[in-house]
Amino acid sequence: MRRNQVAVVGAAETTELGVIPNASQLQLHADAALNAIADAGLKLSDIDGFATAVETPQQVCHYLGIKPTWVDGTSVGGCSFMLHVRHAAAAIEAGLCKTVLITHAESGKSMIGKAPRSIPADSLQGQFEAPFGVYGPPSMFPIPVLRFMKTYGITHEQLASVAVVQREWAAKNPRAMMKDPITVADVLNSRMIAYPFRLLQCCLVTDGGGALILTSADRAKDFPRKPVYIMGTGESVETPMVSQMETFNSSRAFKTAGPLAFREAGIAHRDVDHLMIYDAFAHLPLFGLGDLGFMPHEETGRFIADGNTRPGGKLPLNTNGGGLSYMHSGMYGMYALQESVRQMRGIAPAQVPNAKISVCHGVGGMFAASGTIVFTNER
Amino acid sequence: MAEPQRARPKPTPETQHFWDGTKAGELRLQRCDACAHVYFPPRPFCPSCASRKVSIFKASGNGFLYSYVINHRPAAPGFTPPYAIAVVELAEGPRMMSNIIDCPQTPEALELDMKLEVAFEALDDKITLPVFRPAKG
Numbered sequence A: 001m002r003r004n005q006v007a008v009v010g011a012a013e014t015t016e017l018g019v020i021p022n023a024s025q026l027q028l029h030a031d032a033a034l035n036a037i038a039d040a041g042l043k044l045s046d047i048d049g050f051a052t053a054v055e056t057p058q059q060v061c062h063y064l065g066i067k068p069t070w071v072d073g074t075s076v077g078g079c080s081f082m083l084h085v086r087h088a089a090a091a092i093e094a095g096l097c098k099t100v101l102i103t104h105a106e107s108g109k110s111m112i113g114k115a116p117r118s119i120p121a122d123s124l125q126g127q128f129e130a131p132f133g134v135y136g137p138p139s140m141f142p143i144p145v146l147r148f149m150k151t152y153g154i155t156h157e158q159l160a161s162v163a164v165v166q167r168e169w170a171a172k173n174p175r176a177m178m179k180d181p182i183t184v185a186d187v188l189n190s191r192m193i194a195y196p197f198r199l200l201q202c203c204l205v206t207d208g209g210g211a212l213i214l215t216s217a218d219r220a221k222d223f224p225r226k227p228v229y230i231m232g233t234g235e236s237v238e239t240p241m242v243s244q245m246e247t248f249n250s251s252r253a254f255k256t257a258g259p260l261a262f263r264e265a266g267i268a269h270r271d272v273d274h275l276m277i278y279d280a281f282a283h284l285p286l287f288g289l290g291d292l293g294f295m296p297h298e299e300t301g302r303f304i305a306d307g308n309t310r311p312g313g314k315l316p317l318n319t320n321g322g323g324l325s326y327m328h329s330g331m332y333g334m335y336a337l338q339e340s341v342r343q344m345r346g347i348a349p350a351q352v353p354n355a356k357i358s359v360c361h362g363v364g365g366m367f368a369a370s371g372t373i374v375f376t377n378e379r
Numbered sequence B: 001m002a003e004p005q006r007a008r009p010k011p012t013p014e015t016q017h018f019w020d021g022t023k024a025g026e027l028r029l030q031r032c033d034a035c036a037h038v039y040f041p042p043r044p045f046c047p048s049c050a051s052r053k054v055s056i057f058k059a060s061g062n063g064f065l066y067s068y069v070i071n072h073r074p075a076a077p078g079f080t081p082p083y084a085i086a087v088v089e090l091a092e093g094p095r096m097m098s099n100i101i102d103c104p105q106t107p108e109a110l111e112l113d114m115k116l117e118v119a120f121e122a123l124d125d126k127i128t129l130p131v132f133r134p135a136k137g
């Protein structure tokens, strides 16, 4: 795909984030969509392309009254929205549609109008993982981390510092769920969830949603907001079974999607002003920094513990506070994208001064899928 | 009310031989007749070269502890926390999720790379699970 041919011209989260007991999951999609449409200065009838995950495109399109000529229901977990951005950019470039709306919403906490996740007993996961006591992401996502720590000499304190640094960012974000400062000792003394991870190393569980609107870069200059261009994109999948990853020392999906996006954008790592790495759990930023090629995996723990990713550091990372402190409805990728767009527009609560290139990297399932988007505010 | 039960696998035509094996006290893997690749979970073709000529064989049951978590909460139905959810690397190459028995469920006792051997735990008259214990000697 050619760089900077498509831009984000509308971006918004749901009116509220956190605990939203007065709206169904479907209504949260609509709330985010209506906010994004208002942000872009559009009408619903202007939307001719639509993408969403978990909920079907037909469900959300019918509810909103959208009549699309292009739809994408790619649903590969929390990074689905990165894949939607990539697919939408290709579709717009190919002339299949002009204006794409991407929605995410999840009643992850209140569970209103949300189908419970279940693992069929005759699926491969149901036969070869579920019988051994896995029960939700906290029991599965951290399974690789002890091997990763041993291979690269990563310490418990370094993994705790991920949560500490992200809380510093969250403190600057009025909409973040958790804003009180924490220390490495607080993290290491918090309630054990699944050794080696404790409560403060696991993502929040909240309600919320977000939506993006994309159109061609040529049209984008006529919109009210500063366009944010899609500079490069990548995607991949590996396996739905965490036990069957090729290795626990890295993520194959990360190592495919990330470099694809960097190559397409034509950028080097030193060009990156702002970085989002989907942090469902505290080890993900370490996998991401290594797999995206910012540094050898051995250096990732020290890099974060030494403060390089905190406010004022040389590589601002997860500047909304991340899934650990900002919010996490279950599929956090949309909120990472929203923060990248805010940073590129120059309106983020914890704005990185003069940021011109933002990399937004997502994970789906337990390292099952990945999507990477490189944004820029210069064409 | 009955105690909540541990999730029970339901075999499919492609995995039946594996579950027949555990019931008979064997850990069965598959090997490609064309390229010799050994793989898991079961399927009637080779995920490395796509050959449909594959053979089922009895694995040694030996392996080592590749990684794990010790789950505290929430606990899966039928499990009493804390309990380890382990990934075992088999001597033949593939990895599988399992539990570690005859061993304290603590970071001190569960040492990465420790040698393990398979054991079998019958859930009912249909399903027997492969679990692992520290290897003797």
Ligand SMILES: [Zn+2]
Pocket (backbone or CB within 6 Å): B032, B033, B034, B035, B036, B037, B046, B047, B048, B049, B050, B051
């Ligand atoms: Zn083969």
